[in-house]
Amino acid sequence: MIIKRNIMLIGSMGSGKSHFGRNLAERKGWQFVDTDRVLEDRFGLPIADIYKKIGEKAFRRAEMDVLKKVCLYHEAVISVGGNFPIEHRTLKILKKYSYIIGIRAAQFRIVSRVNRRIGKRPTMDYTNVNSFVHTMIQSWKPVYKQCDYVLDTTNGRTFDFMQRIEKALETSAVQFKARRRSKDNTIPSDAISKQDIPRGGNGYEKNRNINKRWRRTGNERRHSGRYKKSNP
Numbered sequence: 001m002i003i004k005r006n007i008m009l010i011g012s013m014g015s016g017k018s019h020f021g022r023n024l025a026e027r028k029g030w031q032f033v034d035t036d037r038v039l040e041d042r043f044g045l046p047i048a049d050i051y052k053k054i055g056e057k058a059f060r061r062a063e064m065d066v067l068k069k070v071c072l073y074h075e076a077v078i079s080v081g082g083n084f085p086i087e088h089r090t091l092k093i094l095k096k097y098s099y100i101i102g103i104r105a106a107q108f109r110i111v112s113r114v115n116r117r118i119g120k121r122p123t124m125d126y127t128n129v130n131s132f133v134h135t136m137i138q139s140w141k142p143v144y145k146q147c148d149y150v151l152d153t154t155n156g157r158t159f160d161f162m163q164r165i166e167k168a169l170e171t172s173a174v175q176f177k178a179r180r181r182s183k184d185n186t187i188p189s190d191a192i193s194k195q196d197i198p199r200g201g202n203g204y205e206k207n208r209n210i211n212k213r214w215r216r217t218g219n220e221r222r223h224s225g226r227y228k229k230s231n232p
């Protein structure tokens with residue numbers, strides 16, 4: 001039996017890590033952590049501004065610092081920023097505590113997703129998205145080979161993807177160590193440092209809209225229609 005603490009979603013930009021991370025956490029009743037949101041809270045700036053302000057080297061350092069902390073969380077689904085493919089030695093450390101799910105999607109799908117929010121991803125070349133995404137996908141390929149499970153999100157419904165992940169977890173020998181709880185079933189304050197708490201408090205993302213989002217994202221087509229209006 002393999003004991004892990006949490007599930008970590010890694011993969012290229014626009015592959016769907018944040019979207020599925022949120023849904024998976026909701027389904028499992030776990031905490032959801034998005035490393036981008038943790039960084040934004042820490043710096044008090046949107047991710048693109050952080051990158052512009054501190055540059056690539058410091059950004060990678062800050063992201064690594066967050067990763068080292070959040071990988072120790074119990075019963076959390078953690079979505080990681082996908083600008084740089086995770087290095088082999090980093091993945092080895094993360095694997096010690098986390099069940100790693102690689103999220104991938106075909107080039108055309110990623111291109112359509114990243115084009116919905118131009119400017120959000122600071123290292124993306126928005127003047128040449130197709131070729132940028134092509135190169136990015138190539139650079140992520142070796143990383144997917146090292147994941148515990150790989151999910152392709154090009155086509156399909158969120159609900160079915162969640163079921164696939166649950167099946168993969170069932171058939172693998174992985175067991176998750178439960179988070180320490182106090183008598184009244186709350187999380188002890190020392191379990192998560194205040195600095196690392198994502199928006200919403202108590203280490204939980206405010207997720208009042210999750211159920212709405214779940215229903216809305218029945219399939220990709222409905223989504224793209226919604227975005228075309230605001231992003232012609």
Ligand SMILES: Nc1ncnc2c1ncn2[C@@H]1O[C@H](COP(=O)(O)OP(=O)(O)O)[C@@H](O)[C@H]1O
Binds near residue numbers: 013019113
């Ligand atoms: N299977 C899916 N169905 C519908 N929308 C999706 C799906 N996967 C991702 N999206 C949407 O695509 C966009 C990019 O996904 P996101 O989760 O932010 O990816 P990442 O965190 O990997 O960059 C988001 O607007 C998200 O809601």
Ligand SMILES: O=C(O)C1=C[C@@H](OP(=O)(O)O)[C@@H](O)[C@H](O)C1
Binds near residue numbers: 011013036047083124
């Ligand atoms: O362009 C960039 O540098 C980034 C792209 C985004 O990746 P995702 O699309 O994977 O969220 C963001 O999350 C990351 O931290 C920074």
Ligand SMILES: [Mg+2]
Binds near residue numbers: 017019079080
């Ligand atoms: Mg994301």
